Amino acid sequence: MSSGEEYILEIRNVTKKFGSFTALDDVTVMLKPHECLVICGPSGSGKSTLVRCVNMIESRVDSGEILYRGKNIYARGAHDVRKKIGMVFQQFNLFYHLTVEQNIMLAPMHVKGVGKAEAREKASALLARVDLADKAQAYPIELSGGQKQRAAICRCLALEPDIILFDEPTSALDPEMIKEVLDIMKALASAGTSMICVTHELGFAKEVADRIIFMETGKNIEENNSQDFFEHPKSIRTRAFINQILKV
Ligand SMILES: Nc1ncnc2c1ncn2[C@@H]1O[C@H](COP(=O)(O)OP(=O)(O)OP(=O)(O)O)[C@@H](O)[C@H]1O
Ligand SMILES: [Mg+2]
Numbered sequence: 001m002s003s004g005e006e007y008i009l010e011i012r013n014v015t016k017k018f019g020s021f022t023a024l025d026d027v028t029v030m031l032k033p034h035e036c037l038v039i040c041g042p043s044g045s046g047k048s049t050l051v052r053c054v055n056m057i058e059s060r061v062d063s064g065e066i067l068y069r070g071k072n073i074y075a076r077g078a079h080d081v082r083k084k085i086g087m088v089f090q091q092f093n094l095f096y097h098l099t100v101e102q103n104i105m106l107a108p109m110h111v112k113g114v115g116k117a118e119a120r121e122k123a124s125a126l127l128a129r130v131d132l133a134d135k136a137q138a139y140p141i142e143l144s145g146g147q148k149q150r151a152a153i154c155r156c157l158a159l160e161p162d163i164i165l166f167d168e169p170t171s172a173l174d175p176e177m178i179k180e181v182l183d184i185m186k187a188l189a190s191a192g193t194s195m196i197c198v199t200h201e202l203g204f205a206k207e208v209a210d211r212i213i214f215m216e217t218g219k220n221i222e223e224n225n226s227q228d229f230f231e232h233p234k235s236i237r238t239r240a241f242i243n244q245i246l247k248v
Helices: 047-054 100-111 116-129 145-157 175-190 202-208 226-231 236-247
Strands: 009-018 021-031 036-040 063-068 085-088 163-167 194-198 211-216 219-225
Touching (some): 036 047, 085 145, 116 145, 145 175, 175 202
Parallel strands (some): 021 219, 036 194, 163 194
């Protein structure tokens, strides 16, 4: 059953297996429009699998359902949903044989049928927004990690997604480049973008997240508003995880 209006995304009791291994174990996560949700947890806890299921990079879930605006995204005929949910990856996933501008123009032209001139205009505007206007004709190899990630965010924004999924977007970056990417994510959150961010940047989580989820062994262990998540963690595991991250 879907509430339709209240949630933009409903991940309900989702189980995802790889062979006999259960990567997601009856996970429920709900996202309201304009919310910024942060997901953290140890390596192998299923964070990437969860966002990959939402982005339909995985071909199916084993049980449960994922609803976008009340519609099951894995239902036959729901393929259009894919355009509505953008994703930003840890390793950028840019096309290295294309310029930055071409990377950004590609999906609007091929997925949405936008004309070349309009796609270029849009790419320019997006690049200006992330302070990369001068790199439009550069190839990804010529960019720093932070610049690559900013370009990748532009590519995601070019499809005007309704929800953006970030999977550890800063963990491949040198420390001095993390801020420039987090600042863009903060701006997107402030502008009311509905987003799910898998990240261990707990400072970002504290400042920006409406809610934080701690995952472990494929389960949603704890979910709370950001203040209580840090100040009054319910689970001993959450507390241990927070302490471990803050020590690094
Ligand atoms: N395609 C796959 N085939 C088999 N096992 C997989 C596959 N994808 C993920 N897994 C397993 O599922 C579990 C969860 O992986 P996932 O990548 O979701 O973890 P994660 O929380 O994102 O970890 P990290 O913090 O290291 O990115 C891991 O044990 C992983 O080995
Ligand atoms: Mg991961």
